[in-house]
Amino acid sequence: MFNGWKLGLFIWVLSIFPLACFSANFVPVDNYLIDCGSPTNTSVRNRIFVADNSAKNFLSTQRDILASTTSKSITSFDDSPLYQTARIFDGSSKFTFSIRQNGRHWIRLYFYPFTNGTFNLSTANFAVSTQNHILLSNFNVQKDPIMKEFSVNVTSSTLVINFTPSNNSFAFLNAIEVVSLPDGLIADDAQTINPRGAYSGLSSQALETVARVNMGGPTVSFENDTLQRTWIPDRGFLIQPNLAANVSNIGAVNYPKGGATENTAPATVYGTLTEMNSASDPKSNFNVTWEFNVNLGFQYLLRLHFCDIVSKALNELYFNVYIDSFIAARDVDLSNLVNALATPYYMDFVTAVTARNKLRISIGSSSLNDYPNAILNGLEILKMNNSMGGLSEATVLSSSGSNSKKNVGMIVGVSLGTVTAVVLVGVFFIFCTKRRQLLRQGHSKTWIPLSIGGKSHTMGSKYSNGTTTSAASNLGYRFPFLAVHEATNDFDESWVIGIGGFGKVYKGELNDGTKVAVKRGNPRSQQGLAEFRTEIEMLSQFRHRHLVSLIGYCDEKSEMILIYEYMENGTLKGHLYGSGFPSLSWKQRLEICIGAARGLHYLHTGYAKAVIHRDVKSANILLDENLMAKVADFGLSKTGPEIDQTHVSTAVKGSFGYLDPEYFRRQQLTEKSDVYSFGVVLFEVLCARPVIDPSLPREMVNLAEWAMKWQKKGQLDQIIDSTLVGKIRPDSLRKFGETAEKCLADFGVDRPSMGDVLWNLEYALQLQEAVIQGDPEDNSTNMIELSPQVNNFNQDASVSATQFEDSSANDLSGVSMSRVFSQLVKSEGR
């Protein structure tokens, strides 16, 4: 009996483990807290800032100069003990911290300019820098205590923080923190607003906290934040406070199972908000606007926190968000994004400050509302480093010296140049969002996570008894961590073959010699968890020779590891440009497109509910040793419309440059969004250039737009990959161009189905191989007469769709679909 009870407990512990380990309080791996100048350890709530002499190992400085004050003027601060003592640097000095876990870290610097003997700290002037970034320069603190908070992604095994006094001056520091942050906290990408686009590369940015605001609520002090952040009330930032009203219901806040967590922002932030004060006039229409001081010439990451604690029912509140005069998000319906009330959600935007040193955030009611309202719960404004790695306006000045007139001229030139560059970069931002969100309930049903006892039944699927063409005939199963560890040579950095939002991808070899690709999620990234599950779920249901197959997974020790068949030839993208691979022939390219189209067609039709990939791009099309294409990366996939619905409403995900404009406008997802993205891939394959290339003249930046321009003029041949010039038969190119053009139709309804795309690509291949003889003009005419479906996308595709469904099924049992397919075309085409 006792044993039974123990076993029960054990099982219970095991089954809650996966959730528990992701929602437990964050424990930083690196955690350096130093109270400079202090003879004793200082405790600030539960955190111990060690005495200065305990920190000697980290510090390299010429002279020890310690100072203290007995000033009472700072005792109202919770962290006031830290400000009582300081260390003074009269020459260049540095802290060297060894970093146990790479990734983003807080660097918090505490300054209070008291006077001690000959040192009046408010006369200090200095710079603070790391190996990669200049955090402060020409820095000076006048009067009040100040804590400067930065976060940087440390990618080496040490973090060096240099203190460099300006000429004839000195530097000082009251306390310092270097503390690990959860990996998923700041993703690599965000949206841009003007123009709409995607920013990626946040992970290499140093960020400085400019404002962290709790809308409609009081100060949330660092003790009440899992990451020791302080949130201040928004009143002081409101332009017209009378237009704003407070709402508070902290108890209602219910964190989603993926997406925002307590580490994103505490419930005390999500549980209060500022809304429109429409009480006096329910017909009123206005914006609630906050204004912040910022520095011209810098970019800022804005994180907006939302949690609908005001609606009584779902789909009741729609609002718009503006950044300066630009719309950032229109008709936001949080119910759609998180599928629940009182559920935290956040959005990240990058904006460049180019006009004035103020930044405005506004919210306003959407016309979809019955009663005007709009909400905002929290806001973080984080300054991003400039192209010189600096966060300070004076970066240029201090790093190049300011003594001679000549220098000043140069500096002004450089500064203007930098500002111009920032403006230009700002103009070309690209679009992509990786809004994280919940998996739909229905979606999770097929996922039986982490079955007990190691033998997993998770992967059982309706295809598990079918034959597959993949080497991994056993469906994916749960690998022990040790096996993964061995397979990847202890996650050898030199075995890394790719890095993505989710984590790193390693080459690996199982002990039976099977080559595998091992995708390791950042262990503590909550956002990755949903995608991790989606991918296992998707891949274990879908087996197809043109979909990358999953061999197994590992979730031990809160790891999120996926093990795939190894794709010898990497990504399609890599073969198109930038990686020095020999260039692919037109035939090879067509075959790859056809393979990928098959994989997608199967996703859309091979299962009762259509599955929408959502992130179709050349980097997600992988090539095996025979250059056979397989579609990868199902992390964002969603099951598509039910019979009675026409679309899936969802947060925008995907990659900029590939993203369906209709999906972005209406946030409604259909298979046609994949078709659009695939159309972009087709042009990419033809032109062998990135889909967004900000270095090109404006009209060329966006490949989809540019290629469509030439396609419409009938001169697509002008922009094709130079290595293909003279090698594509004109009729093959024409067919290919038309196909891509149809895929890029503005409205989903006007786009062909994936089955039609596939058909047309097959035909383009046949035209290239001259299966149909004769002069090109005749070909087109013949083709239209003989096989109407091929040229007319608007026709009902049901016939071809049925055929494809059959052939997809055949594909599963190893019958080459291309044979089936070419027979179909041939029999009809003759």
Ligand SMILES: *[C@@H]1O[C@H](CO)[C@@H](O)[C@H](O)[C@H]1NC(C)=O
């Ligand atoms: C301060 O704390 C550190 C580590 O917690 C400890 O090693 C050291 O002895 C303490 N120093 C004093 C002065 O209490």
Ligand SMILES: *[C@@H]1O[C@H](CO)[C@@H](O)[C@H](O)[C@H]1NC(C)=O
């Ligand atoms: C200056 O700092 C030193 C070292 O902490 C301390 O002993 C001294 O009392 C301070 N002097 C004044 C005037 O506060």
Ligand SMILES: *[C@@H]1O[C@H](CO)[C@@H](O)[C@H](O)[C@H]1NC(C)=O
């Ligand atoms: C320290 O320097 C500041 C600015 O130079 C000055 O305003 C202040 O009076 C000085 N404080 C003392 C105690 O000398």
Ligand SMILES: *[C@@H]1O[C@H](CO)[C@@H](O)[C@H](O)[C@H]1NC(C)=O
């Ligand atoms: C830090 O940078 C590395 C290398 O660019 C990247 O792989 C990693 O994802 C980044 N980490 C975070 C937390 O941004």
Ligand SMILES: *[C@@H]1O[C@H](CO)[C@@H](O)[C@H](O)[C@H]1NC(C)=O
């Ligand atoms: C809103 O809340 C803030 C902070 O709690 C408070 O200072 C302010 O007076 C409140 N405003 C209204 C209109 O209730």
Ligand SMILES: *[C@@H]1O[C@H](CO)[C@@H](O)[C@H](O)[C@H]1NC(C)=O
């Ligand atoms: C932390 O939050 C709790 C509950 O809201 C509150 O009672 C407490 O005063 C807060 N602590 C601080 C230091 O703000």
Ligand SMILES: *[C@@H]1O[C@H](CO)[C@@H](O)[C@H](O)[C@H]1NC(C)=O
């Ligand atoms: C809200 O602000 C935006 C951006 O400045 C502006 O375009 C819009 O007209 C404003 N709405 C109202 C109702 O004032």
Ligand SMILES: *[C@@H]1O[C@H](CO)[C@@H](O)[C@H](O)[C@H]1NC(C)=O
């Ligand atoms: C910020 O600094 C990093 C490292 O120095 C650099 O790679 C990156 O390009 C900088 N960001 C911008 C926007 O210039």
Ligand SMILES: *[C@@H]1O[C@H](CO)[C@@H](O)[C@H](O)[C@H]1NC(C)=O
């Ligand atoms: C500091 O002085 C040195 C030598 O006099 C000079 O080369 C340097 O440019 C000066 N730096 C600043 C920031 O004034």
